[in-house]
Amino acid sequence: MQQDWEEDDSGEFIELGEYFVPERDVQMDVVTSLVPEPEGAAQILDLCCGQGRLSGALLAAFPQATVVGLDLSPTMLGTAQQELSSYGPRFVTEKFDLAAGDWRTRDQAPAAVVSSLAVHHLDGDGKRALFTDVFAMLRPGGALVIADLVQPVGERGLALARRMWNESVKAQSLAGTGGLEPYERFHALEWSCYEYPDELDKPSPLPDQLGWLRDAGFTDVDVHWMKAGHAIYGGVKPRK
Numbered sequence: 083m084q085q086d087w088e089e090d091d092s093g094e095f096i097e098l099g100e101y102f103v104p105e106r107d108v109q110m111d112v113v114t115s116l117v118p119e120p121e122g123a124a125q126i127l128d129l130c131c132g133q134g135r136l137s138g139a140l141l142a143a144f145p146q147a148t149v150v151g152l153d154l155s156p157t158m159l160g161t162a163q164q165e166l167s168s169y170g171p172r173f174v175t176e177k178f179d180l181a182a183g184d185w186r187t188r189d190q191a192p193a194a195v196v197s198s199l200a201v202h203h204l205d206g207d208g209k210r211a212l213f214t215d216v217f218a219m220l221r222p223g224g225a226l227v228i229a230d231l232v233q234p235v236g237e238r239g240l241a242l243a244r245r246m247w248n249e250s251v252k253a254q255s256l257a258g259t260g261g262l263e264p265y266e267r268f269h270a271l272e273w274s275c276y277e278y279p280d281e282l283d284k285p286s287p288l289p290d291q292l293g294w295l296r297d298a299g300f301t302d303v304d305v306h307w308m309k310a311g312h313a314i315y316g317g318v319k320p321r322k
Contacts, residue, residue, distance in 0.1 A: 117194040125190050133165060
């Protein structure tokens with residue numbers, strides 16, 4: 083992969099994400115299940131919403147909520163807006179840079195902040211700052227739920243994550259197309275950071291991130307799902 087995310091990367095992920103992401107539907111179900119039922123009208127932020135798959139799951143699960151899909155890519159934002167147009171004003175898009183600070187002060191405290199396959203683009207200090215800022219912006223009782231790549235802490239773990247991700251993409255390619263073209267493109271595009279290291283990818287060890295969440299003030303910090311180097315984890319802002 084290239085060192086900077088480009089619009090071609092967005093198009094490739096929109097086309098191939100079903101094959102590249104392990105158990106994508108399961109992941110969306112887990113993330114949605116971890117969002118507390120909002121009290122009345124509420125806002126949920128989807129950081130780096132991509133084509134809007136997770137945002138759509140949240141909109142369906144919480145019919146009184148508004149979801150704000152934030153992304154840097156015009157291709158992703160346009161696709162998400164089109165795919166979720168049936169939700170009308172309940173889904174809005176916002177262009178942002180995940181690493182920037184301007185979007186982290188909100189007029190309305192969100193009931194939850196979720197993110198899929200984005201936080202690993204921040205280095206360790208960037209993740210710590212993000213966790214602290216999200217904690218500050220959340221309403222009491224709100225949750226941060228992250229689905230992302232994490233860095234194995236040893237060579238055996240790295241080899242296992244690499245093998246399992248390959249096996250997942252191969253199985254999903256065969257199931258979805260009857261052939262291996264998506265799997266072959268997965269390697270041609272050098273998509274796996276465990277096999278093709280890239281400066282754009284900065285996954286951090288999961289134990290470190292759980293500690294940073296606790297340091298930020300989150301409680302109920304836990305790991306809820308993990309496969310092939312992909313994990314779902316997060317915490318809750320205590321009620322006052």
